[in-house]
Amino acid sequence: MKRKDFLQWSAMGLGAFMLPNIPAFGRSIDPLEALHEGIDVKLKKELSDVALNAAKAKGATYADVRIGRYLNQFVLTRETRVQNVANTESYGVGIRVIANGSWGFAATNKVTKEDIARTAERAVAVAKANSRVPADPVQLAPQKGYGEVTWKTPIEQSAFAVPVRDKVDLLLKVNSIALQGGANFVNSGIFASNEQKYFASTDGSYIDQDIHRIYPQFNVTKIDKASGKFETRASFSSPMGMGYEYLTPTPESKVSGLVTRYKDRYDILEDVKNATADVTQKMTAKSVEPGKYDLLLDPSHLWLTIHESVAHPTELDRVLGYEANYAGTSFLTLDKWRSGNFQFGSKLVNIVADKAQPHSLGAVGYDDEGVAPKKWELIKDGVLVNYQAIRDQAHIIGLKESQGCCYAQSWSDVQFQRMPNVSLQPGKDTLSVDDMIKNIKKGIYIMGNGSFSIDQQRYNFQFGGQTFYEISEGKVVGMLKDVAYQANTREFWNSCTAIADKRDYRLGGAFNDGKGQPSQSNAVSHGSSTARFDGVNVINTARKIG
Incomplete structure (x- = not known):
């Protein structure tokens, strides 16, 4: 993924980028699999201790381990049809160490104690190999250990718990409003992500986090058939660190002005209505x-x-x-x-x-x-x-x-x-x-x-x-x-x-x-x-x- 990819999101020109089985997103899964709980936090701690102990045994002066489960869902529509629904999961362990004053890193998708120990040893070997290249030793700022703690994005409703059918119905309604308003083309989509991350380090931290994000989008296009010229307007939504409640606006979330805007909630139906009027106005601007x-x-x-x-x-x-x-x-x-x-x-x-x-x-x-x-x-x-x-x-x-x-x-x-x-x-x-x-x-x-x-x-x-x-x-x-x-x-x-x-x-x-x-x-x-x-x-x- 390149740093300008989000411009493609603005135009909803996602194409193959949104398809499942892309390495960055992991394997394709059934939507219901996303609702399954990950491994027990006690087991995560046991696995983390295996990694930390193996790294120290091989000479690491510092080590941290991240056990991650990354979930993504894409729902895409165009005009009156569904273009794609993709659900992906990526799961594995990354281990970072300092040995002989240098960084080393290794990762594995085999989450067993034996494989994690071998991965930690490999990370130390990488660090020792890096140390042969002349460089100043790594200087880490002090960091206290937090012990066993948890944190979760304060959401009201997980986007993954909302049926795909409901999302499709909403997006097709968005498209219908645009088409009824005179748009020639419209596409829309909802992207949701969930990072379930466990971090442990030799500083004494064991941190379990559950992070949610959501991004609803659409793009409206109108064509002047006489001249062949066209105008577009993308949604004024923002990607947010929220759950599906982002798509349930409240009167308090409205910001008055030339165009209705929203703070921490978003009215996609009102926005697409305004967007369709905007592209009509842009034709003669x-x-x-x-x-x-x-x-x-x-x-x-x-x-x-x-x-x-x-x-x-x-x-x-x-x-x-x-x-x-x-x-x-x-x-x-x-x-x-x-x-x-x-x-x-x-x-x-x-x-x-x-x-x-x-x-x-x-x-x-x-x-x-x-x-x-x-x-x-x-x-x-x-x-x-x-x-x-x-x-x-x-x-x-x-x-x-x-x-x-x-x-x-x-x-x-x-x-x-x-x-x-x-x-x-x-x-x-x-x-x-x-x-x-x-x-x-x-x-x-x-x-x-x-x-x-x-x-x-x-x-x-x-x-x-x-x-x-x-x-x-x-x-x-x-x-x-x-x-x-x-x-x-x-x-x-x-x-x-x-x-x-x-x-x-x-x-x-x-x-x-x-x-x-x-x-x-x-x-x-x-x-x-x-x-x-x-x-x-x-x-x-x-x-x-x-």
Whole structure:
């Protein structure tokens, strides 16, 4: 899975990606198998102790073991028919050790005491082989053991317990609304995941976790038969760390505005009705005139800009150059942080990392190194103040403990630094979106994420969106199309002049943030309220250059 895969999700162009028997997802199973409980937690502890003892016996100075069961369900429809229903399960054990000052890792899908012991021994052998390559010994930040603890995503209803028929009925109703509204094509889907993870380490932790996520999606297309031109609009849903209750909206979850939006619940039927009206309006929308505009960016759009221009460049391993061969480095080099006064953005810009944020994709009780997650500042009053670091990186930036942002996409992958939820904090003063619109003379209000491009240092970028509304003299005067804005990261965030208050705060996110070699995917959310950015360069994506 590549790091831009989530754009395919936005268009629901999932195709073979959603089929069963893909190695990343494991074996195909019957939907009812997902409801079976995994192995008893006492047995998990016994198996873990086998791994830890075998590793220490072979010379490991540190060891951790992850026993994981990963469940996924995909339900896909198009117009009046079901395209695919896939249920997968992946199950096995990953063991990581330090021996002779170096890391070693090995994994197995044979969950017996004998195979686990052999796997632990193999991990130590890998570490000792790695130690022959000259390098500084691994320095792990101290971490207390938590003993035997459990954590579960606080869900109301597991998505896996909802019959597939009910999901199909809902999705076909979504499609019917779009078709009745004049759409020519519509596809929709629901993806649910459940990570059942057990972590144990020589530090004395035995942690059992049950993590749930869900992502409903659709894409509506309308064609002008006379010209052959078409317009599309994807759903304004967000992937969430929730159960099926995400699809049962409440009046309290509504956010008023130009388009009805939702905080921690989602009304897919209302959204598809609005989306069908939007694509009709987009057919006759005015093509944007290039130039400088004040941009009003909705959280359904801004999450992706945060992800690419803030969350990625503050990953410490990227700063250190470890990602250079795959997905680039970062312009936020250590000298900028050490200066203590690098003005990343305006004084309104406060960005935090938080892997415990409720309902977020990244929410866990403990990371994949057995560290309880924290909340910390990355950008404070516009100034770069910190990065994202795990146990073997903490000493590099003078931290005495990990920030709890280590993750592996499966039991068969080694855990490493992955971004936590990274979010722009709401404005401190009372300010609504309507208030913000009144103060804009020439601007564009952008909703939803679209295509984007950003350079290898996360500095120069271009972003599109789903829907665009022209603002003139403090009023929304109509819809635009062919809009994309260009800037560099520092210039853009320093142009932030207003942020709506916490009433407008919402989460967006991606299920498929890719990183590392071999590549792994991470699920992560990014929150914000609607924010204003002044004097940003807007281009017309339909016009030829030159």
